[in-house]
Amino acid sequence: xxxxxxxxxxxxxxxxxxxxxxxxxxxxxxxxxxxxxxxxxxxxxxxxxxxxxxxxxxxxxxxxxxxxxxxxxxxxxxxxxxxxxxxxxxxxxxxxxxxxxxxxxxxxxxxxxxxxxxxxxxxxxxxxxxxxxxxxxxxxxxxxxxxxxxxxxxxxxxxxxxxxxxxxxxxxxxxxxxxxxxxxxxxxxxxxxxxxxxxxxxxxxxxxxxxxxxxxxxxxxxxxxxxxxxxxxxxxxxxxxxxxxxxxxxxxxxxxxxxxxxxxxxxxxxxxxxxxxxxxxxxxxxxxxxxxxxxxxxxxxxxxxxxxxxxxxxx
Numbered sequence: 001x002x003x004x005x006x007x008x009x010x011x012x013x014x015x016x017x018x019x020x021x022x023x024x025x026x027x028x029x030x031x032x033x034x035x036x037x038x039x040x041x042x043x044x045x046x047x048x049x050x051x052x053x054x055x056x057x058x059x060x061x062x063x064x065x066x067x068x069x070x071x072x073x074x075x076x077x078x079x080x081x082x083x084x085x086x087x088x089x090x091x092x093x094x095x096x097x098x099x100x101x102x103x104x105x106x107x108x109x110x111x112x113x114x115x116x117x118x119x120x121x122x123x124x125x126x127x128x129x130x131x132x133x134x135x136x137x138x139x140x141x142x143x144x145x146x147x148x149x150x151x152x153x154x155x156x157x158x159x160x161x162x163x164x165x166x167x168x169x170x171x172x173x174x175x176x177x178x179x180x181x182x183x184x185x186x187x188x189x190x191x192x193x194x195x196x197x198x199x200x201x202x203x204x205x206x207x208x209x210x211x212x213x214x215x216x217x218x219x220x221x222x223x224x225x226x227x228x229x230x231x232x233x234x235x236x237x238x239x240x241x242x243x244x245x246x247x248x249x250x251x252x253x254x255x256x257x258x259x260x261x262x263x264x265x266x267x268x269x270x271x272x273x274x275x276x277x278x279x280x281x282x283x284x285x286x287x288x289x290x291x292x293x294x295x296x297x298x299x300x301x302x303x304x305x306x307x308x309x310x311x312x313x314x315x
Contacts, residue, residue: 043272043273043274043302044238044267044272044273044274044275044276044299044300044302045072045073045099045274045275045276045302046070046071046072046073046276046277046278046292046295046296046299046302047071047072047073047074047075047099047100047275047276047277047278048066048071048074048075048277048278048279048282048288048291048292049074049075049077049102049277049278049279049282050074050075050076050077050082051077051282052278052279052280052281052282052283052288052291053065053066053074053282053288054282054283054284055283055284055285059082059083059086059087059090060086060089060090060093060094062090063087063090063091063093063094063096064094065285065288066096066288067094067095067096069285069288069289069292070292071096071288071292072096072097072099072275072302073096073097073098073099073100073275074096074097074098074099075098075099075100075101075102075138075142075277076098076100076101076102076132076136076138077101077102077103077104078101078102078103078104078128078129078132078133078141079104079105079125079128079129079132080104084132084135084136085135087136088135088136088137091136091137097137097138098136098137098138099138099139099140099237099275099277100133100138100139100140100141100142100182100212100237100275100277101129101130101132101133101136101138101140101141101142102141102142103125103126103129103141103142103143103144104125104129105122105125106122106125106126106143106144106145107144107147109121109122109125110122110144110146110147110154111123111126111143111145111146111162111163111166111167112145112146112147112148112154112158112159112162112163113146113154113162114150114153114154114158119162119166122166123166123169123170126141126143126166126170126181127170127173129141130170130173130174130177130179130181131173131177133177133179134177134178134179138179139178139179139180140179140180140181140182140212140236140237141179141180141181141182142182142184142212142237143167143181143182143183143184144183144184144186144188145159145163145164145166145167145183145190146159146162146163146188146190147159147188147189147190148188148189148190149189156189156190159188159189159190160190160200164200164203164204167181167204167209168204171206171208171209174208174209175208179208180208180209180210180236181208181209181210182209182210182211182212182236182237183197183200183201183209183210183211183212184211184212184213184214184217184239185197185211185213185214185217185218185227186214186217187217187248192218192221193221193222194222194226194227194229194230194231195230197211197227197230197231198230198231198232198234201231201234202234210234210235210236211231211234211235211236212236212237212238212239213227213228213231213235213237213238213239214238214239214241214279215238215239215240215241215242215258215263216239216240216241216242216243216250216256216258217239217241217243219242219243219244219245219256219257219258220243220245220246220247223259223262224258224259224262224263224266225259225262225263225265225266226266228263228266228267228269228270228272229266229269229270231270232270233270233271235270235272236274237274237275237276237277238272238274238275238276238277239276239277239278239279240253240276240277240278240279240280240295240298240299241253241278241279241280242254242255242256242257242258243256243257243258244256244257245257250280250281252280252294253278253280253291253294253295253298254294254297254298258298260298260299263298263299264298264299264300276295276299278291278292278295
């Protein structure tokens with residue numbers, strides 16, 4: 001079995017509108033970023049995960065609420081029991097794009113599982129997610145490619161090779177549907193340095209595979225801006241959360257240890273434009289308004305115009 005190059009080797013190689021005074025009192029750290037981030041914000045479109053929307057009502061009522069708050073789009077889950085035809089119709093009627101799909105089973109039904117039958121099911125689930133993305137007008141599926149769980153049966157090298165084998169099987173469908181497979185950096189014990197993550201993506205070597213970079217997931221393992229600079233144009237979409245170093249607990253966006261001015265600087269350096277999806281504790285209308293307000297404060301407010309070309313396109 002091929003050995004994954006060492007860490008040392010790669011390190012060597014590599015809402016309602018809220019007045020500013022009110023925002024300043026509610027979000028003191030985030031508010032200081034507003035002026036400096038406004039230009040960048042016009043290139044970043046704000047989305048959120050569908051499971052954050054925790055309120056009664058139909059799909060179209062929820063889409064309408066998100067549009068009224070100022071969200072630019074939303075990400076759905078698949079496979080799940082959400083009626084994708086109903087969601088697609090609501091998206092069209094309200095004018096709120098479904099910009100992405102999150103694979104809802106990738107953590108427990110893994111492409112790295114030692115059981116070939118489980119891996120076969122993981123491929124079927126991704127095929128469903130890719131087709132659902134096409135059905136609702138999304139251009140990507142977020143995938144966690146596996147998880148390091150056992151030094152003998154599901155170690156780093158096995159996650160690497162098994163997931164790449166499966167992704168290559170899925171590539172013809174992704175290309176035919178024009179839907180990208182975007183790999184998330186997450187606490188799965190896999191590719192825990194940006195250099196390794198970049199090498200993993202480069203080994204797949206497909207324009208239909210990229211990174212869905214989570215800004216908050218690896219704060220304890222290195223500054224998010226360092227990851228952004230190393231991954232560069234491999235980043236196709238962003239997840240937005242914040243953490244305190246040394247803790248896996250999520251905190252309110254802007255209240256953790258993410259260096260947001262440096263994050264914005266790094267995103268400008270790589271020429272990023274596209275989607276950024278909140279992945280934090282959800283709730284009702286008031287809570288979701290707060291989430292969007294905080295995203296606007298740390299990343300800048302978008303101009304409200306549709307994202308150019310494909311929603312997740314990053315030149």
